[in-house]
Amino acid sequence: MKDRRIYIMSRFCASIVFSLLFDFGSCITFHLPVNVNRCLREEIHKDVLVTGEYQVSDQPDANTILKITDSSGHTLYTKEDATKGKFAFTTEDYDMFEVCFESKYPMGTGRVPDQLVTLDMKHGVEAKNYEEIAKVEKLKPLEVELRRLEDLSESIINDFAYMKKREEEMRDTNESTNTRVLYFSVFSMCCLTGLATWQIFYLRRFFKAKKLIE
Template sequence: MAGLLLLLLGACLLLPGTGAISFYLPADSKKCLKEEIHKDVLVTGDYEVAELPGSITHLKVTDSAGHILFSKEEAKKGRFAFTTDDYEVYEVCFENVMSPDAVRAPDQLIILNVKHGVEAKNYEDLAKAEKLKPLEVELRRLEDLSDSLVKDFTYMKKREEEMRDTNESTSLRVLYFSMFSMFCLVALATWQVVYLRRFFKAKKLIE
């Protein structure tokens, strides 16, 4: 048990820390951030948009199929959360729209912090709701982390099997195509020999 805890703690230390990212969005422009996320994963995001006169920023979160998971007109500061339905690419888009009569403003500062999986869970609220001790909360977090790692390894194994099957299928098709090409070449060469022999015989060039 102690060895398992040390292993999980080491995995926690190896995970990259998540921090907010910031960028500048020019007037009348749009910028999207994409990320691949597994199925049944909780995703949360905190955003803050600097206020500029005559500038309005819209926020939209969608999946690869175009389904809107979160939308906010005139986004300023807030949070969004959703649970993924399938493994695919999700994107968070900010669009800066200037009023027609507004003077062109400088680029707008946007701060975004997206978390998913174990990082997105609020263990403080969980501890209060279930009256857990600090050690129990840490064990719960490690348990969720281990489940996440197992799911990641399972998905990687599945992808490896799919790629192996694809490679084997491709190799088999290449082999069949090569054999068919060789058969066509041999058949064509045989037909040419037979045709030329008949032609030369007809011209009495050979007996």
Template sequence: MFPSNFARVLTRAWLVALFFGIFCGSLLPFSEALRFYVASNDKKCLKEEIHKNVVLTGEYEFSDSVGHTTTVHVSDTRGHTLYNRENFPEARGKFAFTADEYDIFEICFQMHGPTHQQKINREVNLVLKHGVEAKNYEDLAKAEKLKPLEVELRRLEDLSDSIVQDFAYMRQREEEMRDTNESTNSRVLYLSIFSMLCLLGLATWQVLYLRRYFKSKKLID
């Protein structure tokens, strides 16, 4: 009797924890929406920091403007092109890629229009998703025939893995910064010792020089 009641309590506690996790996960921001304006024949770039092996997806949409085209270009700090779409008249599109290593990626929008006309500001709506946010769980559920609760469990599992990876990255950065601080402190210590030895040598040389000078002038014995 007691083991059965205890198992029921554990089951209820597990379900409460599960639904609490799902509720907390639903409160997290799963997309980053940006809205800005780009004038005709002008260019505006944004930068996004992405960790290694993380998927980044972007959906963009422009306000309608007759006779205007757009170029969208995505590159990393080494100048490698990850996405490039030039002079297209459509008002929307999307891109996706996986980061091979940690980097800061640049997303550029360039508007093309008639040069003899007055500049027109076109509105750009950009939605960026990365990591767990970029994963399509609807397609995953259809492919693996998962139930809604199983999909939420998979999403929470991926989210927890992402959080663990973020903490591991923060710990790695902390270790790197600590090593840099220790190296800097060691260099400062060595430089201080070297400076003290130089000052001590200069003071000794001055004493010996003045002693010889005063002896040559017969001011001291």
């Protein structure tokens, strides 16, 4: 019983450490000049919940557009006159996703200060609302942290599984490439051997025709 209690507490402490690591530095802040499009890219796995919260500093007459797309150009989220809000979507496949902010401003109005953009984007375990889960499932604080740790462990396992799959694909590609190189090398050697043999017989006939050899 004591060992089990120590085991639960160790997992609880580990979950807190992981939570701190994941929460730290998740917010991004940058300046957006007028009539400029700036994008952030991130690779995200399949079937992963992605949430985000953004805030753009107020700029009179400026229209800031937020657009989220995948590598195929499919729009996952778009917002005209984006000043402050939230977004959420679930990925359908492992892909590179792009979050773009574009500031449009009437030309000929002189120098305009840059807008300050703040983006807090989370995915996977970070994006889940465990307070809501605790209310729905009536979980205790320790059970919530264990659930968070379980989800985090599952996420890490999925990452390793994806890395293993990619490693297998790369190994198959390397083996296929090596096989093709081997076949090409054998074919090249056969061609060179045939060419050398043809040259020998050709020169032999040529020298015989010139009566240089018997």
